[in-house]
Amino acid sequence: MGRFAVGIDIGRTNIRAGLVNDKGEVLRSIKERTDAAGGFLRVEEQVAAAFGRMAQGREVAGAGVGIAGQCDAVRGVVRCGPNLFWPDVPFRDRLADALGVPVTLRNDVVMATVGEWRHGAGLGCNDVVALFVGTGIGGGAIVNGRLLEGRSGCGGHFGHVSVQLDGPLCGCGRPGCVEAYASGCGLAARALNDEGLSSSSLSSAAKLDGAAVARAVAEGDELAIRLRDDAAAALTSALASIINCLEPEMAILGGAVMDGLPGLYERCAAEAVEKCLPSHRDHLAVTRSVLGDMAGVIGSASMALEPL
Amino acid sequence: MGRFAVGIDIGRTNIRAGLVNDKGEVLRSIKERTDAAGGFLRVEEQVAAAFGRMAQGREVAGAGVGIAGQCDAVRGVVRCGPNLFWPDVPFRDRLADALGVPVTLRNDVVMATVGEWRHGAGLGCNDVVALFVGTGIGGGAIVNGRLLEGRSGCGGHFGHVSVQLDGPLCGCGRPGCVEAYASGCGLAARALNDEGLSSSSLSSAAKLDGAAVARAVAEGDELAIRLRDDAAAALTSALASIINCLEPEMAILGGAVMDGLPGLYERCAAEAVEKCLPSHRDHLAVTRSVLGDMAGVIGSASMALEPL
Secondary structure, three states: OOOEEEEEEEOOOEEEEEEEEOOOOEEEEEEEEOOHHHHHHHHHHHHHHHHHHHHOOOOOOOEEEEEOOEEEOOOOEEEEOOOOOEOOOOHHHHHHHHHOOOEEEEEHHHHHHHHHHHHOOOOOOOOEEEEEEOOOEEEEEEEOOEEOOOOOOOOOOHHHOEOEOOOOEOOOOOEOEHHHHHOHHHHHHHHHOOHHHHHOHHHHOOOOOHHHHHHHHHOOOHHHHHHHHHHHHHHHHHHHHHHHHHOOOEEEEEOHHHHHOOOHHHHHHHHHHHHOOHHHHOOOEEEEOOOHHHHHHHHHHHHHHOOO | OOOEEEEEEEOOOEEEEEEEEOOOOEEEEEEEEOOHHHHHHHHHHHHHHHHHHHHOOOOOOOEEEEEOOEEEOOOOEEEEOOOOOEOOOOHHHHHHHHHOOOEEEEEHHHHHHHHHHHHOOOOOOOOEEEEEEOOOEEEEEEEOOEEOOOOOOOOOOHHHOEOEOOOOEOOOOOEOEHHHHHOHHHHHHHHHOOHHHHHOHHHHOOOOOHHHHHHHHHOOOHHHHHHHHHHHHHHHHHHHHHHHHHOOOEEEEEOHHHHHOOOHHHHHHHHHHHHOOHHHHOOOEEEEOOOHHHHHHHHHHHHHHOOO
């Protein structure tokens, strides 16, 4: 029958939870809107309710929680992030009290990286990087067969590799981060600041985000195609730099923008390999993520069942 | 009395060798010009002779060899590099036969990183990055208390982090690598291609290299100061990106250009901390390397005594 854990993925938009076994199989799952405006007390309630429904009738070894923010894994707090962060709240320990099981807390895409590594595209590899391009850009890495955590569990912030000294300003305060070019937020900000916006179909988009840019690219919109090309150049450069630093055997690319923007994945996969050092190129495979929306849930549960 | 190994650092210019104990103490050492033009047979002879002199009268556990080139640690070959590479020669195994002891082969600055970590500036740390800025730029990292090796032992090529999509072309074929801005070779190439060269004291340098640029900066030369400022900006950006990826507790900066170019270290140390993510900043110390020219010898011997 195997052992079970509950994986919980707290995104900016949705909370997903799942009951997962030690083979990475999802036995049941749930999804609801994240009530970020309600603060951590409300998010705690949502997590507790989701955990209760997932764990019902099962003996559960623990819960893994991935959240869209920078986590201090040592202290168990969410230090900063776009809208879900409570740097002074001992979020992990409060959740453990509320749920009655041990809780493992990490960044959401770090959890997704663990999911892809143990049960997805990176199965059997010792050295992996994963890059997820969505509303923001994040990632994770496996080095020597272990999760790259860094000093406080915050390693793998690949969205904040700068590719241009005088590039567009990123939310982190630095110019030219790949997140400022290629994330949903970055694409929208660049479109809004572009002189060509008035003659682009993007000017009439109900909501200007990565999905709107993807639709406009498919329709042949000039501005959208230029933004896509810039995003591809930035992602390719960042990815080649990351590969030169870590020499992985596998680079996994995923996320809504990576999957949705026409031609983006193909260009990144081809050009990142061309541009990295020859010694790194020979051993490298680039592939799409295979667990999709459930990578975070599966990785979170896996971290709860078997910490790294 | 402790255990002993011989560390050998094969640089582009000099071969250094030392008899080192398990405390990282150098009991005796030797230095001579690298005869790269003589090919691998001649370099093998030099290494064997140096080893013989260092090992004389001692029982030696093994030899560690660091070389200025990209090493495949699995196959024990030097894949590529500026002037010392023999991709089809089983260099490690040939040396082991010639020396009669086990040989560990890695890139020279990877060995220097191990030296600084075990016996220098990074002592006691679990997560370290080291960046050495000399004729070229290289580095190494300790992740989770282990050397970051990558798939074939080629990880840590921090010189090939690109900081500018349309930057100067690097020897690796990519534009904007930090090596193309801040290494001795990069500084010289940029000076030669600069319109301001004719009115700079650099135009009359006997040899245009990092040391010449350092002297010109000290004399107030306008072009040299601009090149130094560009190098600082590029190094700072690359370093902040590397820190965001790896979240080290310690960043060690060394090498002849880093040590010799007036003001470079100070700017890199201050600005890299300012520019990395807040969550990474708090835990981070930046420091100079402390083992200097002997870091590679000490690290090589240490890898021979206790492989990672």
